[in-house]
Amino acid sequence: MTTTATTTITADTIELFALTVALWSACRATRRATASSVRTPDFVLTELAKDDHASIRATVACNTSATPATLQLLASDSMWAIRMHTAMNPSTSTSTLAVLATDPIAEVRTAAEEALSVR
Numbered sequence: 588m589t590t591t592a593t594t595t596i597t598a599d600t601i602e603l604f605a606l607t608v609a610l611w612s613a614c615r616a617t618r619r620a621t622a623s624s625v626r627t628p629d630f631v632l633t634e635l636a637k638d639d640h641a642s643i644r645a646t647v648a649c650n651t652s653a654t655p656a657t658l659q660l661l662a663s664d665s666m667w668a669i670r671m672h673t674a675m676n677p678s679t680s681t682s683t684l685a686v687l688a689t690d691p692i693a694e695v696r697t698a699a700e701e702a703l704s705v706r
Contacts, residue, residue: 622646648672655680667692674698
């Protein structure tokens with residue numbers, strides 16, 4: 588007697604598969620769209636925060652569903668504009684904002700100081 592294993596495919600399974608494909612896609616537009624979605628899970632946003640292309644990292648920095656841990660990673664990005672977008676994100680922690688308030692680039696410092704002033 589043989590048994591057959593069955594797999595139940597749910598909407599969550601399909602969405603997770605689609606996100607995995609998007610994460611590793613060679614198409615920058617696909618990765619950017621994934622990085623901009625507030626429905627993208629944080630583990631995907633964290634990986635996209637390490638993308639080689641600055642536009643993808645900047646998109647993650649603007650995503651309000653990114654966690655403070657992911658935004659902390661972006662706060663040390665080599666591109667000042669990404670650090671500035673990170674400072675402008677309302678999900679960025681006050682401790683990360685305090686670090687960004689000491690950034691050597693005035694635009695980053697200003698964004699961080701403004702964000703800290705409304706908290």
